[in-house]
Amino acid sequence: VFDAMTNTMALDLMDPYDVCISDLGAEASQENMMRCIAGSLRLQVTASSDRSAGVEEGVNTLFLMVGAALVFFMQAGFAMLCAGSVRLKNVQNTMLKNLLDACGAAVSFYTVGYAFAFGGQNAEEGKSFIGHTNFFMRDLPSSVQPGADSVASYSFWFFQFAFAATSATIVAGTLAERCQMAAYLCYSVLLCGFVYPVIVHAIWSENGFLSPVAGDPLWGTGMIDFAGSGVVHTTGGTTALIATIVLGSRKGRFYDSRGHKLKVPKPFPGHSVALQMLGTFILWFGWYGFNMCSTLTITTPEASRTAATAAVNTTLAAGFGGITSLFFNMWYVERQTGEATFNSGFAMNGVLAGLVSITAGCGVFEPWAAAITGICAGLIYWWVSRLLIKLCLDDAVDAIPVHGANGMWGVISVGLFASPNRLSDAYGNNEHVGLFYSIGEGKFDVTLLGIQLVGLIFIVSWVFFILMPFFIGLNYIGWFRADSLEELVGLDVSYHGGSSHVSEDVKSEYVKAFQKRKDEEDRKSTTTDQDDVDAFADNHRGAPVDRMANIQEMGTA
Numbered sequence: 178v179f180d181a182m183t184n185t186m187a188l189d190l191m192d193p194y195d196v197c198i199s200d201l202g203a204e205a206s207q208e209n210m211m212r213c214i215a216g217s218l219r220l221q222v223t224a225s226s227d228r229s230a231g232v233e234e235g236v237n238t239l240f241l242m243v244g245a246a247l248v249f250f251m252q253a254g255f256a257m258l259c260a261g262s263v264r265l266k267n268v269q270n271t272m273l274k275n276l277l278d279a280c281g282a283a284v285s286f287y288t289v290g291y292a293f294a295f296g297g298q299n300a301e302e303g304k305s306f307i308g309h310t311n312f313f314m315r316d317l318p319s320s321v322q323p324g325a326d327s328v329a330s331y332s333f334w335f336f337q338f339a340f341a342a343t344s345a346t347i348v349a350g351t352l353a354e355r356c357q358m359a360a361y362l363c364y365s366v367l368l369c370g371f372v373y374p375v376i377v378h379a380i381w382s383e384n385g386f387l388s389p390v391a392g393d394p395l396w397g398t399g400m401i402d403f404a405g406s407g408v409v410h411t412t413g414g415t416t417a418l419i420a421t422i423v424l425g426s427r428k429g430r431f432y433d434s435r436g437h438k439l440k441v442p443k444p445f446p447g448h449s450v451a452l453q454m455l456g457t458f459i460l461w462f463g464w465y466g467f468n469m470c471s472t473l474t475i476t477t478p479e480a481s482r483t484a485a486t487a488a489v490n491t492t493l494a495a496g497f498g499g500i501t502s503l504f505f506n507m508w509y510v511e512r513q514t515g516e517a518t519f520n521s522g523f524a525m526n527g528v529l530a531g532l533v534s535i536t537a538g539c540g541v542f543e544p545w546a547a548a549i550t551g552i553c554a555g556l557i558y559w560w561v562s563r564l565l566i567k568l569c570l571d572d573a574v575d576a577i578p579v580h581g582a583n584g585m586w587g588v589i590s591v592g593l594f595a596s597p598n599r600l601s602d603a604y605g606n607n608e609h610v611g612l613f614y615s616i617g618e619g620k621f622d623v624t625l626l627g628i629q630l631v632g633l634i635f636i637v638s639w640v641f642f643i644l645m646p647f648f649i650g651l652n653y654i655g656w657f658r659a660d661s662l663e664e665l666v667g668l669d670v671s672y673h674g675g676s677s678h679v680s681e682d683v684k685s686e687y688v689k690a691f692q693k694r695k696d697e698e699d700r701k702s703t704t705t706d707q708d709d710v711d712a713f714a715d716n717h718r719g720a721p722v723d724r725m726a727n728i729q730e731m732g733t734a
Contacts, residue, residue: 414581498531
């Protein structure tokens with residue numbers, strides 16, 4: 178009977194009755210036939226279930242890796258946006274810093290970053306401040322284990338690495354044209370290796386004290402940050418704000434050469450609107466991986482609904498944000514000057530502001546809420562961008578209003594608009610919903626809004642506590658800001674040996690002064706080296722004579 182059952186499995190979809198009757202032959206009694214057919218059917222069901230599990234794992238792995246690739250492709254968008262927003266004399270330096278973000282994130286997230294963020298996560302072990310296993314990806318399974326509660330795997334590591342790199346590269350544009358290379362690499366490694374992972378652990382890990390997927394979430398719900406308005410963008414934006422306060426503005430932006438404040442800040446327009454626009458489109462495209470794939474799986478009805486909702490909401494928030502920022506600025510300029518102009522910069526950054534703001538709630542909002550979130554994001558970006566100028570804070574790409582201010586707005590908006598049905602699909606828990614929904618139900622439940630604010634306070638405080646002393650220390654030892662003359666001739670010339678004659682905004686006297694200083698340093702270095710050679714020769718020229726004298730003295734003795 179057992180042989181007949183295994184033969185049935187080998188023939189797979191053939192009728193178990195025919196196979197059993199053929200194999201049993203003369204022993205095909207009613208009892209043996211029933212046992213053979215029943216066993217064969219059980220084996221077929223088991224095999225089919227195993228195959229289905231394998232297909233499901235493959236689909237989820239592919240889904241996550243494609244999403245990670247889209248998120249990583251956003252690095253190209255950031256690089257283009259930053260390169261187009263700076264002056265021509267700093268393009269190479271800016272592009273290299275964006276590349277260093279990805280390199281530094283890969284190294285730090287591989288060594289310690291992932292371990293601090295997700296290492297050893299287990300909802301049954303209670304809450305912790307930081308992860309403690311999987312350093313250098315040790316003991317991290319290459320695929321999701323059958324029946325495992327955790328999604329920990331190589332594909333999950335890849336997805337989270339792409340997020341860490343995004344958080345680091347937000348700061349690149351803010352510090353453009355005046356930050357030293359070594360300082361930038363140090364900051365990138367510290368952010369991706371320690372600062373960012375602690376925030377991730379608190380909000381996304383199963384052991385985080387703010388996590389909605391913890392065994393006992395704070396206040397019964399935990400902080401809802403679906404794809405990272407707070408975790409990624411508020412972290413990067415807050416870092417950018419701290420860095421630009423310590424670093425100071427570019428030469429001539431707000432103050433003249435004698436240190437007197439200009440009545441009207443001098444604009445430093447980027448050299449290529451085309452690069453800025455292309456970078457914006459690439460970022461919008463990559464954002465679908467950022468938001469949709471944060472479901473982490475796609476093979477359940479709830480996950481597929483949530484991913485589709487995230488895609489729709491991402492599109493709406495971006496569209497409404499761009500239109501709002503563009504036309505509001507046009508209206509304001511028309512009121513001030515009497516002439517209406519369409520500023521493409523406000524349109525592009527309005528789109529990005531809408532994308533940042535919807536990232537926290539893309540999976541738990543209804544489409545109408547996404548539209549409102551995008552409209553508010555466009556207005557917030559416009560206001561904060563002008564506020565920075567009044568405060569003389571120099572942000573070359575407006576990363577602070579786009580990522581910092583609208584990251585905060587995105588987190589807060591969840592406390593207002595989170596839908597009960599969408600929360601149930603995304604997290605399996607809709608005990609506490611957005612404030613407007615609770616009012617519609619005859620309640621006034623501010624629990625979710627309150628915990629969103631607690632999460633924001635934690636993120637901003639943690640980043641400030643770690644990175645403010647770090648940047649002050651770098652500035653104190655002279656590693657943070659580039660030399661004044663180097664800044665004037667452009668970092669492409671001073672750091673990369675590039676030619677400055679292609680840049681029209683570099684004065685010839687600056688180039689001559691820089692070249693003269695460089696020649697003097699080379700001459701001084703050459704003179705020092707020759708002096709060392711001469712001293713060495715003088716010290717050893719008399720050595721053979723002394724040695725012979727010693728020999729003669731020994732012979733006489």
